[in-house]
Amino acid sequence: GAGVSQSPRYKVTKRGQDVALRCDPISGHVSLYWYRQALGQGPEFLTYFNYEAQQDKSGLPNDRFSAERPEGSISTLTIQRTEQRDSAMYRCASSLERQDLAKNIQYFGAGTRLSVL
């Protein structure tokens, strides 16, 4: 596609439910990143993939959060047993990640706004 696509755009769930957030990166982009953005703050890194390999998951807040990218394209961020503190905007970004592209610009999707009641 033309840009990074995230679905759903909005998700309202009850505390204790599991949610799955989807990210479809820009076609051909090797790297995919997940960030979480609280209201009025900058995004915070959660995890990232090169192809299907999860390279860094140091930003995942606890073991209720997991992510996968099984075929090196679409990725899913899953939050189990959601809590109210998980409410935030979840953003996905993708980049080319080639050795000759020092900039490695990350292009962001519109995000999924998660509200946990």
Add this chain to the structure above:
Amino acid sequence: AQKITQTQPGMFVQEKEAVTLDCTYDTSDPSYGLFWYKQPSSGEMIFLIYQGSYDQQNATEGRYSLNFQKARKSANLVISASQLGDSAMYFCAMREGPFGEYGNKLVFGAGTILRVKS
């Protein structure tokens, strides 16, 4: 210590005037990249401009330029000839380490809200 500091929570500028949004950063790595993103009220995150730590010249992209002062560890965004559509939140971000070495995650500042007045 904060990696990225944006000291201006909010800024106003008159239409057609220039405005500077401040960003200071903290890293001990000689290799890093600095980015500015725009977030309008619609919620998107739009890439504006990039500056590499080894770049000799300040980056420019249309009406956007980056005033990069390496010794002072500052990377201020300058928007010339402001337009009403420039009203948005602006984030400064940094990637530390040589390309590909540390995973390329971005660390963001808290942002500056810019309002352009007609």
